[in-house]
Amino acid sequence: xxxxxxxxxxxxRTKNFNxxxxxxxxxxxxxxxNRCLNCKKPLCVKGCPVEIxxxxxxxxxxxxxFKEAISKIKEKNTLPGICGRVCxxxxxxxQLCILGKKGEPVxxxxxxxxxxxxxxxxxxxxxxxxxxxxKVAVVGSGPAGLTCAAELAKLGYSVTIFESLHKTGxxxxxxxxxxxxxKAIVEAEISYIQQIGVEIKxxxxxxxxxxxxxxxxxxDAVFIGTGAxxxxxxxxxxxxxxxxxxxxxFLTRVNLMNAYKFPEYDTPVRVGQRVAVVGAxxxxxxxxxxxxxxxxxxxxxxxxxxxxEMPARKEEVEHAKEEGxxxxxxxNPVKIFGDEQGFVKRMECIRMRxxxxxxxxxxxxxxxxxSEFTMxxxxxxVAIGQRxxxxxxxxxxxxxxxxxxxxxxxxxxxxxxxxxxxxxxIATGAATVISAMGMxxxxxxxxDRYIREK
Amino acid sequence: xxxxxxxxxxxxxxxxxxxxxxxxxxxxxxxxFVILRIDExxxxxxxxxxxxxxNRGIITIVVQEVGKTTxxxxxxxxGDEILDFIGPLGNSSEIEKFGKVICIGGGVGIAPIYPIAxxxxxxxxxxxxxxxxxxxxxxxxxxxxxxxxxxVIVTTDDGGYGRKGVVTIPLKEILEKEKVDRVVAIGxxxxxxxAAKTTLPYKVKTIASLNSIMVDGTGxxxxxxxxxxxxxRFACVDGPEFDAHLVDxxxxxxxxxxxxxxxxxxxxxxxxxx
Numbered sequence: 081x082x083x084x085x086x087x088x089x090x091x092x093r094t095k096n097f098n099x100x101x102x103x104x105x106x107x108x109x110x111x112x113x114n115r116c117l118n119c120k121k122p123l124c125v126k127g128c129p130v131e132i133x134x135x136x137x138x139x140x141x142x143x144x145x146f147k148e149a150i151s152k153i154k155e156k157n158t159l160p161g162i163c164g165r166v167c168x169x170x171x172x173x174x175q176l177c178i179l180g181k182k183g184e185p186v187x188x189x190x191x192x193x194x195x196x197x198x199x200x201x202x203x204x205x206x207x208x209x210x211x212x213x214x215k216v217a218v219v220g221s222g223p224a225g226l227t228c229a230a231e232l233a234k235l236g237y238s239v240t241i242f243e244s245l246h247k248t249g250x251x252x253x254x255x256x257x258x259x260x261x262x263k264a265i266v267e268a269e270i271s272y273i274q275q276i277g278v279e280i281k282x283x284x285x286x287x288x289x290x291x292x293x294x295x296x297x298x299x300d301a302v303f304i305g306t307g308a309x310x311x312x313x314x315x316x317x318x319x320x321x322x323x324x325x326x327x328x329x330f331l332t333r334v335n336l337m338n339a340y341k342f343p344e345y346d347t348p349v350r351v352g353q354r355v356a357v358v359g360a361x362x363x364x365x366x367x368x369x370x371x372x373x374x375x376x377x378x379x380x381x382x383x384x385x386x387x388x389e390m391p392a393r394k395e396e397v398e399h400a401k402e403e404g405x406x407x408x409x410x411x412n413p414v415k416i417f418g419d420e421q422g423f424v425k426r427m428e429c430i431r432m433r434x435x436x437x438x439x440x441x442x443x444x445x446x447x448x449x450x451s452e453f454t455m456x457x458x459x460x461x462v463a464i465g466q467r468x469x470x471x472x473x474x475x476x477x478x479x480x481x482x483x484x485x486x487x488x489x490x491x492x493x494x495x496x497x498x499x500x501x502x503x504x505x506i507a508t509g510a511a512t513v514i515s516a517m518g519m520x521x522x523x524x525x526x527x528d529r530y531i532r533e534k
Numbered sequence: 535x536x537x538x539x540x541x542x543x544x545x546x547x548x549x550x551x552x553x554x555x556x557x558x559x560x561x562x563x564x565x566x567f568v569i570l571r572i573d574e575x576x577x578x579x580x581x582x583x584x585x586x587x588x589n590r591g592i593i594t595i596v597v598q599e600v601g602k603t604t605x606x607x608x609x610x611x612x613g614d615e616i617l618d619f620i621g622p623l624g625n626s627s628e629i630e631k632f633g634k635v636i637c638i639g640g641g642v643g644i645a646p647i648y649p650i651a652x653x654x655x656x657x658x659x660x661x662x663x664x665x666x667x668x669x670x671x672x673x674x675x676x677x678x679x680x681x682x683x684x685x686v687i688v689t690t691d692d693g694g695y696g697r698k699g700v701v702t703i704p705l706k707e708i709l710e711k712e713k714v715d716r717v718v719a720i721g722x723x724x725x726x727x728x729a730a731k732t733t734l735p736y737k738v739k740t741i742a743s744l745n746s747i748m749v750d751g752t753g754x755x756x757x758x759x760x761x762x763x764x765x766x767r768f769a770c771v772d773g774p775e776f777d778a779h780l781v782d783x784x785x786x787x788x789x790x791x792x793x794x795x796x797x798x799x800x801x802x803x804x805x806x807x808x
Contacts (some may be wrong), residue, residue, distance in 0.1 A: 244620070244750070244752050245750060246571055246578075246617070246618040246620070254750075254754075282618075283618050283619065283620045284557070284620075285620060285623065287754060288561070288621065288622055288623055288752075289557045289558065289561060289620075289621065289622070290557060290561075295698070309750075309752070309753065309754040310753055310754070311754070311755065311756045313756070313759075313766065315766075317656070319766070320759055320760075320761060320785055320789070322768060322788065322789060322791070323792075324791045325756075326755060326756040328754055328755050329749060329755035329756055329757050330748065332749055332754065332755050333749060333755075337577060337578070337749065338575070341801050342796065342800075343799055343803050344575065344795075345575045345577075346575060346576050346577035346602060346603060346800060347578075347749075348579040348793045348796035348800070350792070350793065350796070396788065421788070421791070422785075422788035422791070424790070469752070469753060469754065470753070470771075471752055471753055471771060
């Protein structure tokens with residue numbers, strides 16, 4: 081059995097935006113680290129997109145050498161406090177842990193988080209800067225961009241990040257809620273990246289304020305990590321009624337703009353009494369749990385497949401259930417109804433059954449004729465996925481783009497244009513923080529090779 | 535930080551600000567907009583660019599005080615700084631030689647129509663501008679509009695200045711009288727709606743600039759979604775200008791009212807503080 085994670089009580093926490101999981105203390109961490117067998121040929125590291133020497137950092141924790149533990153992690157990962165919180169470890173490193181065969185795997189993510197939090201409390205040590213004259217521009221300051229920038233800075237490049245929003249962090253700032261990913265942690269890790277020499281320019285919309293072609297006149301290479309910021313809608317009648325939000329808008333208002341502190345902060349958000357969140361990924365869980373915290377009485381996850389197919393992390397689903405989110409499975413919205421003022425009142429849904437597997441490998445949901453019913457709702461949050469944001473790719477002449485608007489790259493992030501690299505959700509479509517970081521890192525290595533060989 | 539280098543009171547509750555924003559001034563074109571956030575607790579609001587000076591790196595915006603943010607902005611002065619100023623966003627106006635073009639500016643919409651009229655004039659179009667406001671003291675930039683138009687018609691709802699009535703009255707008269715190749719209308723949604731209704735029977739291509747609620751302004755949130763024909767589009771990245779004959783103005787009007795009660799609360803709170 082793994083050492084339990086201390087958490088805020090589920091009844092208490094729906095009334096605040098504070099972080100749900102408190103994190104291990106030193107005693108918990110050592111206890112959990114002691115479960116690690118330190119395998120001669122550790123499998124866990126094979127599951128890590130950024131190849132952290134997991135076995136080694138856990139050994140340091142066992143020996144209470146916490147400083148050494150975090151240094152080991154940081155050799156490969158500049159955002160450990162973030163990854164320790166939001167990586168889907170259960171499908172990566174922890175899935176391969178040998179202990180998982182018979183019982184529970186070592187809680188690698190929690191240990192990573194512990195090491196990062198320990199260092200932040202003690203004061204982060206900044207390595208010396210090495211300067212070169214080669215300059216790289218990074219577009220977007222989300223997980224892919226931050227990682228790429230940090231890796232290049234460590235290699236001595238002069239790196240500038242261009243961010244379109246007023247705050248740095250991309251999805252870590254606008255998307256993931258405070259109770260799961262405290263902004264102070266994101267800010268601390270970004271501040272570390274700045275201190276190792278990365279310059280960050282916010283409020284610059286590349287493609288509008290300045291083009292990639294213009295950047296190439298000043299920089300030796302450009303990395304594009306602009307993410308999957310384009311919200312998808314259901315394309316059902318009356319989806320434009322007031323009270324129907326894209327999850328992106330809803331979460332951006334709350335997280336980036338602090339709408340949960342309205343009117344102290346100027347940006348409002350409207351949450352009614354009965355909220356339907358459509359979709360069952362992490363973004364849907366975040367939207368549902370945020371709605372509860374904003375005072376909604378009943379929050380429903382409406383999902384067209386069954387629990388087994390839900391794309392959200394198990395931990396997030398569990399947290400949502402504990403907090404009282406209700407799951408309406410095998411149900412799909414077909415139409416929304418509003419009142420005379422144009423606000424949502426009801427939603428018509430149809431029951432679904434699962435057919436043969438589709439191209440995603442999951443069983444395809446099929447509507448059951450005549451099973452339509454309506455539910456009273458006053459807020460609908462559409463969380464059925466995001467597509468790559470076309471704003472930047474559209475403005476680069478000759479850039480090869482895939483059918484979903486993603487930038488086509490090779491496995492090292494090279495695009496169809498010389499000196500232009502891309503990674504993260506803009507290349508892969510919506511995925512995870514860590515896979516974006518993995519690609520940011522690979523691209524940094526490719527950019528280094530490209531500049532040295534030029 | 536973005537410095538206010540000039541402030542001018544143009545009309546009742548309407549102020550002009552010149553703001554130092556080199557990158558934006560270098561790039562922006564008529565029809566595009568900026569998003570600003572005054573301070574750390576501020577909201578992001580879109581404002582259509584009213585003028586620009588590429589050499590000096592200056593963007594001009596005209597703000598009508600209606601909500602908390604615009605009133606707060608109105609209280610700012612020359613030398614003060616705005617925390618965030620982002621742009622140029624959206625697509626620029628289509629500037630071609632069309633022939634005879636009518637440019638309509640209603641209320642604060644006179645500001646964004648100005649650079650469009652100027653660019654169209656420079657392209658060799660014959661420009662008739664119709665500018666209108668509820669009352670005389672809400673009207674501004676008549677002289678500026680005269681410089682970029684062949685003719686300027688002024689209307690006020692109460693008849694206190696210029697012709698009495700709304701902008702669609704002279705619009706209809708011109709359409710009856712001569713061939714018009716294009717109409718560009720910027721103003722309150724209700725005005726744009728009726729401008730579109732007026733030109734429809736004459737089959738004159740009509741453009742409206744939609745002032746939807748926005749958050750990021752880069753296509754990420756969908757707050758600004760609008761219905762153009764049968765399609766849902768985002769005003770921030772697909773617009774802000776659209777074929778006015780295809781725009782669902784009633785939806786635009788309804789969506790603008792989404793936060794009416796919150797806006798009221800926010801403004802009252804602000805007034806209590808000052």
